[in-house]
Amino acid sequence: MTAGHGDDHLAVGGPARHIPVLLAEVLKALHPQPGDVVVDGTFGAGGYTRAILAAGASVVAIDRDPDAIAAGRELEAQSSGKLRLVQAPFSSLDEHVELVDGVVLDIGVSSMQLDQAQRGFSFRADGPLDMRMAQAGASAADVVNRFKSGDLARIFGFLGEERHAGRIARMIESRRERRPFERTLDLADAIETHIGRAPKDKIHPATRVFQALRIYVNDELGELARALFAAERALKPGGRLVVVTFHSLEDRIVKRFITDRSSSPSRSRYMPELETIATTFDKAGGAVGPSDAETAINPRSRSAKLRAAVRTTAAPRAEDYSIFGLPKLPDVSQSGER
Numbered sequence: 228m229t230a231g232h233g234d235d236h237l238a239v240g241g242p243a244r245h246i247p248v249l250l251a252e253v254l255k256a257l258h259p260q261p262g263d264v265v266v267d268g269t270f271g272a273g274g275y276t277r278a279i280l281a282a283g284a285s286v287v288a289i290d291r292d293p294d295a296i297a298a299g300r301e302l303e304a305q306s307s308g309k310l311r312l313v314q315a316p317f318s319s320l321d322e323h324v325e326l327v328d329g330v331v332l333d334i335g336v337s338s339m340q341l342d343q344a345q346r347g348f349s350f351r352a353d354g355p356l357d358m359r360m361a362q363a364g365a366s367a368a369d370v371v372n373r374f375k376s377g378d379l380a381r382i383f384g385f386l387g388e389e390r391h392a393g394r395i396a397r398m399i400e401s402r403r404e405r406r407p408f409e410r411t412l413d414l415a416d417a418i419e420t421h422i423g424r425a426p427k428d429k430i431h432p433a434t435r436v437f438q439a440l441r442i443y444v445n446d447e448l449g450e451l452a453r454a455l456f457a458a459e460r461a462l463k464p465g466g467r468l469v470v471v472t473f474h475s476l477e478d479r480i481v482k483r484f485i486t487d488r489s490s491s492p493s494r495s496r497y498m499p500e501l502e503t504i505a506t507t508f509d510k511a512g513g514a515v516g517p518s519d520a521e522t523a524i525n526p527r528s529r530s531a532k533l534r535a536a537v538r539t540t541a542a543p544r545a546e547d548y549s550i551f552g553l554p555k556l557p558d559v560s561q562s563g564e565r
Contacts, residue, residue, distance in 0.1 A: 247274025259284035268317035318453035326463035350415035387439030505541035
């Protein structure tokens with residue numbers, strides 16, 4: 228992914244150059260070398276991939292968005308065989324590679340997706356209420372027009388951290404009886420009319436709802452959790468995992484995964500001796516954010532946070548989703564097909 232991130236701009240970000248966020252920090256943590264093979268699990272506009280190729284490494288770049296893959300074909304053709312593009316969710320990355328030297332993930336929506344009104348991620352310009360990164364499956368309109376208000380409130384409250392989640396959900400349930408929501412501006416305007424907006428408010432009142440819908444429709448938190456387990460299986464000993472996130476929900480998942488995998492389970496001295504579980508990662512420092520210089524050039528980077536870890540020689544552990552503390556949300560298939 229590229230520059231189109233940041234909580235304040237998830238819904239309203241206007242056109243922006245595709246600037247790779249925390250690029251210098253990513254390259255320092257990833258340390259790509261000639262002969263290395265690196266997985267760029269979120270290809271987007273190819274910012275990280277270009278830099279990794281320039282360092283002499285080969286790249287397997289993954290993106291579930293067919294537009295991103297199509298746009299990257301020219302770069303693939305010019306790479307002398309050092310770049311392979313794969314259209315797939317990044318949670319399946321270990322199915323497309325053998326053991327690799329690095330995995331980099333840039334979580335969230337790209338500016339390329341935000342800036343295309345027809346994709347329905349933003350309400351800066353009117354477009355269909357879509358938001359599907361893979362351009363398949365249930366859309367945001369399906370969710371908004373079919374889910375019960377209680378389910379919508381849970382989605383808005385947890386994934387958007389929206390304090391008016393219940394009020395907005397009830398408004399949506401009432402309004403859609405007269406006319407379903409089909410366009411981004413229709414939903415954004417309805418939320419603004421219902422909640423109101425003070426002149427000093429910098430954030431549009433629909434921003435967090437759009438964030439929640441996008442994360443939910445694309446199962447972004449589940450994809451991230453599955454991708455971390457996939458990276459554990461795909462990385463060779465000494466391989467580096469580098470993840471850039473843009474809000475607290477994503478960062479919490481990455482932090483909990485690295486903490487869990489870099490420590491053995493604690494045990495009481497009063498309990499019988501337990502088999503020691505080997506650590507699969509060594510933590511590589513703490514969280515890293517953007518410099519003032521970067522945020523001045525690219526305001527969308529201001530909420531970015533990088534975490535990294537280095538793979539040990541231990542065998543991958545079994546997947547344990549309980550470490551993430553994710554809530555149980557309604558199944559997106561309940562929204563049906565339109």
